[in-house]
Amino acid sequence: MTGGPPAIEAVDVSRTYQLDGVSVEALRGVTLVVQPGDYVALVGPSGSGKSTLMHLLGGLDRPTGGRLVIGGRDVNALAPPELATLRNETIGFVFQAFHLLPRTSAVENVALPLVYRGVPARQRRARAAAMLGRVGLGHRLDHRPNQMSGGEQQRVAIARALVTEPTVLLADEPTGNLDSVTGAAVLELLERLNAESGVALVMVTHDQEVAARAQRRITMRDGVVVADSDAPPASHDRPPSVDHGRPATLVPAPSAEPRSASGSGPGHPSGGSGGAAGATGRLPREADPGQPGAEPPEGVA
Amino acid sequence: MRIAEAWRVALDALRANRLRSALTMLGVIIGVASVVLLVAIGTGTKQKVEQQVEGLGSNLLLVVPGRIEVGNAPVVSPLTLKDVDAVTRVVGDPDRVAVTVASGATARAGARSDFTTVQGVLETTPTVFTRSLARGRYLTGTDVDTSRRVAVLGDSVARALFPDRDPLGQQVALAGVRFRVIGVFAPLGQSLGVDRDDEVHVPVTAAQRLWGTQRVDGIAVKAPDRERIDELGERIVAELNRRHPDTEFSAVTQQQILGVLGDILGVLTGVLAAIAGISLLVGGVGVSNIMLVSVRERTREIGLRKAVGARPRDIGVQFLLEAVLLTTIGGLTGMALGVGTAVLVDALSPIPAAITWWSLALAFGVSAVVGIVFGVVPAQRAGRLDPVVALRTE
Structure with a gap:
């Protein structure tokens, strides 16, 4: 452990739902660390617990067991208002369905998180406009979601996620509602922002091509992490390739191998803790992303 | 600042559903207008009677045989x-x-x-x-x-x-x-x-x-x-x-007559206002109902707002303001309608009507309170929504 504090640290985290008096274990002891600047793909079949894990990592939900620390704060020790503030300051969300407010301009959508941070209106607009410029929508400030294409809407959502300068960007199937060309462009934007600003990017995806581009891949199944591996180095720069079948996702990388410099945040060259999570023993065993697992209650959008 | 945003959002929500907002307000409008009108009629009648009794002359003492009480046979x-x-x-x-x-x-x-x-x-x-x-x-x-x-x-x-x-x-x-x-x-x-x-x-x-x-x-x-x-x-x-x-004799003064008449008319005015108040209450239930619908409709929006850092209170205030806005806009419209009708009644019919400032202030205050009372439950419900569930709602 040579770097600063991790962005997110989960130790033996579990999440059990009570449904009609029946306990359903969506997560069963997940341990992982996200460092600032990480680029992580979270893969796994429907019902494997990826969504539940994303909600926990984003502070939208609290674990029923284990310890979850986001931005240095123990989630289970925070009341709902404090957790909201923590989300506002630390996390940016990008959703598959964009989740933009209708009847609201792009710039106002982007400024929304700043409203809850108490930033004055003029500053909000300036910062939101600047952020829209960074995602290539400087000319679309006052357009409403229904006046924009899907790709543009997702860019607005990305700008909204980053306007607060969070340490972690959580993207849940960010290209799932987009055609392949637009999806690739959005993905490149996310990767560029990850590289430029050092925000950690954690992305849930079904798409093996997308997953293959990540610097690190976490595979889930039945509520546990079955593989946590650093991808081949310099994956950012490679075009999407089709040759990465599922075996590639399952190859455990040596935990001591340093991360590629391009994907690491400043001052965090070591993959030590990430590697430690990968070495928790839940290795490829029965991992088969295509095989349907037990459906947790929340389903997967 | 967050309050300003909450106002903006509340107004926007009302504008987005114009017909629904208008119909919801109608309940409050009718309630407030009838309170204002009926109180005006009660007050106007009382004033007119007082004028007439005063108009008999000042410092009058009426001496009659018998006891002046309701139900006594004339002597x-x-x-x-x-x-x-x-x-x-x-x-x-x-x-x-x-x-x-x-x-x-x-x-x-x-x-x-x-x-x-x-x-x-x-x-x-x-x-x-x-x-x-x-x-x-x-x-x-x-x-x-x-x-x-x-x-x-x-x-x-x-x-x-x-x-x-x-x-x-x-x-x-x-x-x-x-x-x-x-x-x-x-x-x-x-x-x-x-x-x-x-x-x-x-x-x-x-x-x-x-x-x-x-x-x-x-x-x-x-x-x-x-x-x-x-x-x-x-x-x-x-x-x-x-x-x-x-034989018994009674001496009554104008003040005594005015007192008795005032009591009777005061009770009458109160009863009329109470009946009108019931319609205001019904209007409030309508507001509550529509607010619950609004919360359900905008569950995804609530989830998103929570995800980007809205605290439960921020969401609650937003919906509470929406309810209060519904009832106060309705209240102001109802006041205008009530005053207008009272002026017409006074001018065009033999029924006197007089607007009093306290009845307007009361009507407006009550409509705001109705908004708070009937908006609190939907607002709390919105504030407590689980963001995970809210985000997943279609």
Whole structure:
């Protein structure tokens, strides 16, 4: 452990739902660390617990067991208002369905998180406009979601996620509602922002091509992490390739191998803790992303 | 700042569902408008009655046989003009004492007739009660002393009997006996549905002779000042009780009459306002209902707002403001509608209506409170939504 504090640290985290008096274990002891600047793909079949894990990592939900620390704060020790503030300051969300407010301009959508941070209106607009410029929508400030294409809407959502300068960007199937060309462009934007600003990017995806581009891949199944591996180095720069079948996702990388410099945040060259999570023993065993697992209650959008 | 955002969002939400917002407001509008209108009518009626009682003259003391209570049978008066003389001695000033002996009678002039009230009075009546003449003169002391058959007509009677002639100097037959018209009263108008111009004044002595009686129905005294009016009443009643030991007498002041009437009208106004308040309550339930729908519709939005850092309170305030906005806009519209209707009613119908500032302030305050009370539950529900569940809602 040579770097600063991790962005997110989960130790033996579990999440059990009570449904009609029946306990359903969506997560069963997940341990992982996200460092600032990480680029992580979270893969796994429907019902494997990826969504539940994303909600926990984003502070939208609290674990029923284990310890979850986001931005240095123990989630289970925070009341709902404090957790909201923590989300506002630390996390940016990008959703598959964009989740933009209708009847609201792009710039106002982007400024929304700043409203809850108490930033004055003029500053909000300036910062939101600047952020829209960074995602290539400087000319679309006052357009409403229904006046924009899907790709543009997702860019607005990305700008909204980053306007607060969070340490972690959580993207849940960010290209799932987009055609392949637009999806690739959005993905490149996310990767560029990850590289430029050092925000950690954690992305849930079904798409093996997308997953293959990540610097690190976490595979889930039945509520546990079955593989946590650093991808081949310099994956950012490679075009999407089709040759990465599922075996590639399952190859455990040596935990001591340093991360590629391009994907690491400043001052965090070591993959030590990430590697430690990968070495928790839940290795490829029965991992088969295509095989349907037990459906947790929340389903997967 | 967050409050400003909450206002903006609330207004936006109302605008996005114009028809629904308008219909929801309608419940509040009707409730507030009816409260304002009914209170205005109650207040207007009360004011008018007070004016009329005050208009009788100031510092009046009415002395009648019997006890003035609801449900008491009228008592045949044992009073005569001798008692009036005794009361005059107590008062010390004959100009301050008036009497009446009244009965219904048919007045005829030529082919026309009118059933009216004939009042036998003293020449002091216009001084004690505030009455003024439109034409001619009033009765004199000599008219009374000599039982002269002269009459002063109320405005309605004069119009009914002499629609196209000057009544002065004409003959009128009252219960078959001819009187000469010497004056006509200035019109007084209606009071509580009674035509106050439907009367004929004749000398009390002539009236007693007309009906073959010695009786006097009641005595009215104008007290020199308001402070000693009750004491004067007690002294008069004591004197009359001495003269007629087996009859009870009552002396009532304008203040007592006003008090009783005010109480009755106050209760009436309160009941009307309460009934109108029920419709305001129903309007509030409508607001609550629509707010629950609004929360459900915007569950995804709530989830998103929570994800980007809205605290439960931020969401709650947003929805509470939406409810309060619904009821206060409805309240203001209802006030305008109520005031407008009250002004029309006052101008176009015989029902008086008077707007009071307190009723407007109350109506507005109540509509805001209704918004808070009926908005709290939906707002709390919105604030407590689980962001994970909310985000997943379609």
